[in-house]
Amino acid sequence: MFALLLILTGCCHLWSWTAESAAISGPVPVPILKSVAEQQSDGSYFFNYQAADGSYREEVGIVRRSDSKADADDDNDELEVSGIYHYIDDYGQTVEVSYTADKNGFLSHVRRIPINKAIH
Template sequence: MVKSCALLLICVSAFAFATAATIRDRPAAIGKPAVVVGQQVKDFVPIVRSVAERKDDGSFVFSYEGADGSQREEVGIVKNAGTDEETLEVSGSYRYFDVDGQLIEVRYTAGENGFVPQGTNIPQEITAAAQAAAEVARRQPVEVK
């Protein structure tokens, strides 16, 4: 169940990033690809570095960096592989510059005890509540049926 939730989280994150900006036809006058964000057309940002590795047990690492300084990194580690207690523990981060030029950075963990984000645009109350919920889950034994 937890493994499925973590996998769902990863899929939802990937979908959100993929659909955040829609690639549009190249403007003829500029000759560069563009993306549409809301109602604005912006220049396409090339990926300058990209890494993706996956192990047979399901563990993985991936990262990429855009020419504009945006970046994402994520590591997934399978614990107790091949047992009924198998879980996927994920940790990662991303950063980008918002429309005002402000650097937004987020770090997160996700696993059997929940999702815990912290970042420049996430209220500390949310991070604290997520950490407290994860600690409660960590202390309570999980019933396997």
């Protein structure tokens, strides 16, 4: 009986140690499959990436000159940003978000793409 109690106690300690170490390690990093980034001399930029979990993001930033001067140090220049990203939610559904940001503020549009289920 003592041996059985000793084995059960050892198993409980091993199980709690394994659960604790899994919680400490945190989420597993998702590999990036593709990544592109470009920066222009005027401050405009472009980037995108695609990850192994199906997530994707693309963004473009364009510097707009506010007047006819092509002065690179002009404080009145404006940055217009637009982009899109998507990911797979916990239910397996693709969520796609498109957005813009400019002098008028930030606007976004969220679209949920239905899951195609096979009909049997």
